[in-house]
Structures are given as structure tokens and as C-alpha cells.
Amino acid sequence: MADTSSKGAHTEHLRATETSCSPSNSFSFPSLGGDLFVQTYYKYYDSQRYVLHKLYKDNAAILWNGNAFNGIAPFKDFYLSLPSTVHEYHSYDVQPLLVGESNILVSVSGSVKLGDKQQSRPFSQTFVLTPVVDAEGKKIYQVGSDTFRFT
Numbered sequence: 001m002a003d004t005s006s007k008g009a010h011t012e013h014l015r016a017t018e019t020s021c022s023p024s025n026s027f028s029f030p031s032l033g034g035d036l037f038v039q040t041y042y043k044y045y046d047s048q049r050y051v052l053h054k055l056y057k058d059n060a061a062i063l064w065n066g067n068a069f070n071g072i073a074p075f076k077d078f079y080l081s082l083p084s085t086v087h088e089y090h091s092y093d094v095q096p097l098l099v100g101e102s103n104i105l106v107s108v109s110g111s112v113k114l115g116d117k118q119q120s121r122p123f124s125q126t127f128v129l130t131p132v133v134d135a136e137g138k139k140i141y142q143v144g145s146d147t148f149r150f151t
Contacts, residue, residue: 033094033104033129033141034092034094034104034106035094037055037104037106037127037141038089038092038094038106038108042087045085046084046085046086049079049080050080052076053075055142055143056072056142056143056146057072057132057142058071058072058073059071059072060072060075060142060143060146061144061145062075062145062146062147063146063147064079064146064148065149065150066149082114083114083115083116084114085113085114086112087110088110088111088112089108089109090109090110090111091108091109091110092106092107092108092109093105093106093107094106097128102131103128103129103131104128104129104141105126105127105128106126106127106128107124107125108124108125108126108127109123109124109151110123110125111123121150122150122151123148123149123150124148125146125147126147127143127146128143128145128146129141129143130144130145
């Protein structure tokens with residue numbers, strides 16, 4: 001499990017080889033992968049929103065502050081219409097889910113400034129990262145489920 005601050009380098013792809021999830025280090029990839037995911041996700045959301053959809057599975061289940069989206073296409077239209085943002089994540093936890101196919105649970109709490117408003121709003125966001133095989137045959141993780149809520 002990782003509980004981390006918002007400092008760190010940004011990485012654009014979350015990739016895992018079969019050996020990264022071996023019994024001897026089965027908890028290292030979820031933690032490192034989660035760290036990279038959080039850094040990358042909020043970087044894209046705040047400054048490169050047009051590529052954010054690449055982090056999601058096409059059929060992702062998304063709930064954004066009470067609004068449900070069935071898949072990334074309608075959610076992309078929605079988030080592209082939102083005002084500019086500056087996210088600050090205060091803490092996050094990463095852990096493997098012991099069901100399914102090596103899914104990773106990522107829970108984030110932080111605050112976000114919307115548009116030109118000076119006041120930040122607190123939020124919590126929970127992701128389930130799901131392994132998929134990309135076009136090159138490599139195992140990557142994409143968002144299978146995303147729940148965002150202003151708190």
C-alpha cells in the first residue's frame with residue numbers, strides 16, 4: 001500500500017511485464033503503478049486533457065459527482081467542457097484487489113481549483129485499474145472504473 005504526497009516525476013504509460021507481478025514482488029507493481037498513475041492522471045487532467053481518454057478502457061464505468069457515464073466517449077465530451085483545473089492530491093492509497101484479474105484499487109483525496117475561482121474544492125476519487133493487452137502485446141493498466149465526488 002502506498003500513501004504518498006503529490007511530488008514525483010510524471011510517466012506517460014503504465015506497463016507491467018509478467019515478471020513484475022511474480023509472487024516475490026506481487027505488491028511492488030501495484031504500488032509503483034499506482035504512484036505513476038496518480039501523477040500521470042492529474043497531469044493530463046490539468047494540462048493535457050485532450051489525451052486523458054487514453055488512460056480509460058472504452059467501456060469504463062464512470063460516476064462523476066453523481067453523474068453516470070457508460071464508457072469513455074460520453075465522459076470525454078463532458079470533461080472537455082469543464083473549466084480549466086488545478087488538482088492537488090493530498091494523499092492516495094494503492095492496493096491490489098484480490099478478485100478478478102490483477103486489478104488495482106487507487107483511492108485519492110485532494111482539492112481542485114476550477115476555472116478562475118480562488119477557492120479550492122475538496123474531492124475524493126477512486127479508480128479500479130484493470131490490466132489489458134495493448135496493440136504491441138504488452139500488459140498495460142487502464143481505468144475500468146472511476147468514481148469522483150466533491151466532499
